[in-house]
Amino acid sequence: MTFPAQRLRRLRRTSALRRLAAETTLSVDDLVAPLFVREDISQPVPVTSMPGVVQHTTRTLRAEACRLVALGVPGVMVFGVPAHKDAEGSGAWDPAGVVGRGLAELRDEVGDELVVMADLCLDEFTDHGHCGVLASDGTVDNDATLERYGRVAVMQAAAGADVVAPSGMMDGQVAAIRAALDAEGFSQVAILAYAAKYASAAYGPFRHAVAVNLTGDRHAYQQDPRNRREAVDEVRLDIAEGADMVMVKPAMTSLDVIATLRPEVNVPLAAYHVSGEYSMIKAAAERGWVDGPAMALEHLTVLKRAGVNFVVTYFALEVAEALT
Numbered sequence: 164m165t166f167p168a169q170r171l172r173r174l175r176r177t178s179a180l181r182r183l184a185a186e187t188t189l190s191v192d193d194l195v196a197p198l199f200v201r202e203d204i205s206q207p208v209p210v211t212s213m214p215g216v217v218q219h220t221t222r223t224l225r226a227e228a229c230r231l232v233a234l235g236v237p238g239v240m241v242f243g244v245p246a247h248k249d250a251e252g253s254g255a256w257d258p259a260g261v262v263g264r265g266l267a268e269l270r271d272e273v274g275d276e277l278v279v280m281a282d283l284c285l286d287e288f289t290d291h292g293h294c295g296v297l298a299s300d301g302t303v304d305n306d307a308t309l310e311r312y313g314r315v316a317v318m319q320a321a322a323g324a325d326v327v328a329p330s331g332m333m334d335g336q337v338a339a340i341r342a343a344l345d346a347e348g349f350s351q352v353a354i355l356a357y358a359a360k361y362a363s364a365a366y367g368p369f370r371h372a373v374a375v376n377l378t379g380d381r382h383a384y385q386q387d388p389r390n391r392r393e394a395v396d397e398v399r400l401d402i403a404e405g406a407d408m409v410m411v412k413p414a415m416t417s418l419d420v421i422a423t424l425r426p427e428v429n430v431p432l433a434a435y436h437v438s439g440e441y442s443m444i445k446a447a448a449e450r451g452w453v454d455g456p457a458m459a460l461e462h463l464t465v466l467k468r469a470g471v472n473f474v475v476t477y478f479a480l481e482v483a484e485a486l487t
Contacts, residue, residue: 228273326407328357355406358394
């Protein structure tokens, strides 16, 4: 006797059948690689909490970009690790700073073969580790921070960024950045807003990578992980202010948010598979507890299934190698 449920099993019988019936396909076109560029080093420095990830020199940053281009990866996201920090994070908008130089060298190296994105925040550049400048009472001054974000955006655009990606979760940040870019003739530069960014415990390895020593916490301006509807409001506001693309962060603990947002928005929707998510897979794989490459592919494919257009992931290069 043939049971109706056997139809499902019949389509799983071989690899070719499973590929033919697959609802979701992950490709290199879905990947954006985060890259760290650091001042005052002559060789790449491994990030000990993120196996396989390094802080690049500008020279090795260019070489890594070329490897990604050869594999067909369409985009990178650049983060800076400065030698000096101050209360304002002034290195973030310095054209001679590490990000300005890194972006300019990437643009010279890859031309338009790669979408060059720049994380736009102050936390890597402030001595207190917050995403904005502080008021006298120690809280983040939202409006004063917006003015600095405008300066950062203009510097990044002038250095060659195709996309600026504000990650600070300041109110009005997209509108302020769009106005600053347009006023300086950079209307062609797109904005990828970290529109739904949660105050997560999964960012620890990233903070090691960019040497952030945070004073206090960011719960007052990043989203509460207990809230989902709030994310929809945040995304709608950023799109209304002019965001060309929006991103959810972290990825795997936000699948419900991604699935909720997909029918809500008509702009490209991204997820950031963050450092803690990457490092958990790497650590478990090193101990032989999981098949690391298989789990990485599963995570990224599930994000596609939930509705994202692309994923910012530290697995970009090795997954691209596996897919090509």
